[in-house]
Amino acid sequence: GPSYGGSVRGTGSPIAFEVMHSGTQLEVALFGQGGSGTNLRILVNGAHAGTASVPNSTGQGYYLKLVFPGSASRRITVETNGVPVNGVNVANASEISSTGISRPLVTMIGDSFAEGTGAAMGEGEAIVMGRALGFDCGLAASGGTGMINPGTRVSFTDPERLIDLTLAGVASAQTGGAPADPRLAVVFGTINDHGITPAQYSPFGATLQDAIAN
Numbered sequence: 001g002p003s004y005g006g007s008v009r010g011t012g013s014p015i016a017f018e019v020m021h022s023g024t025q026l027e028v029a030l031f032g033q034g035g036s037g038t039n040l041r042i043l044v045n046g047a048h049a050g051t052a053s054v055p056n057s058t059g060q061g062y063y064l065k066l067v068f069p070g071s072a073s074r075r076i077t078v079e080t081n082g083v084p085v086n087g088v089n090v091a092n093a094s095e096i097s098s099t100g101i102s103r104p105l106v107t108m109i110g111d112s113f114a115e116g117t118g119a120a121m122g123e124g125e126a127i128v129m130g131r132a133l134g135f136d137c138g139l140a141a142s143g144g145t146g147m148i149n150p151g152t153r154v155s156f157t158d159p160e161r162l163i164d165l166t167l168a169g170v171a172s173a174q175t176g177g178a179p180a181d182p183r184l185a186v187v188f189g190t191i192n193d194h195g196i197t198p199a200q201y202s203p204f205g206a207t208l209q210d211a212i213a214n
Contacts, residue, residue, distance in 0.1 A: 110188030
């Protein structure tokens with residue numbers, strides 16, 4: 001439909017978090033919703049360790065158990081395609097700790113390339129960029145849309161999407177309800193404005209190039 005976004009930002013695809021773990025096993029608590037197919041990926045110390053397909057339309061709780069051959073300090077990364085994560089269960093609370101890494105928040109707006117449509121789990125354009133450069137990603141991507149062309153949804157200039165780009169007035173659950181503080185906003189180029197009519201771009205400029213620049 002034409003609508004975009006929801007009442008709570010940061011609950012859609014993708015979702016990722018990291019913890020340090022020193023034990024031999026832990027359980028990741030998951031909720032049965034999100035994308036279909038392969039919708040969860042685990043990395044250990046930055047290396048791909050496995051994927052899973054969490055039932056995506058049941059609304060029930062699930063647990064993914066990770067078992068290691070021995071105790072060691074490991075950085076566990078959980079990436080999901082919209083599957084909510086409700087923490088981890090460990091044998092002893094001392095086994096789990098923060099990574100101690102402070103990542104700047106970068107927001108992004110784009111089309112299906114940024115959204116990750118068709119990419120393997122955890123390999124969408126925005127996720128790969130965030131992982132490579134070491135930042136936390138706030139994503140306002142929507143497939144089939146352009147800077148001016150709404151496609152079947154809404155364009156980049158839609159007020160809801162611009163809030164997801166600026167995060168103006170949005171509180172961050174990761175910082176205890178403090179205002180979100182993005183350090184950079186990235187606008188991905190798009191092919192979806194190709195072929196739009198003057199009636200669509202004229203409110204923004206005399207030519208398509210002017211309209212995009214404005």
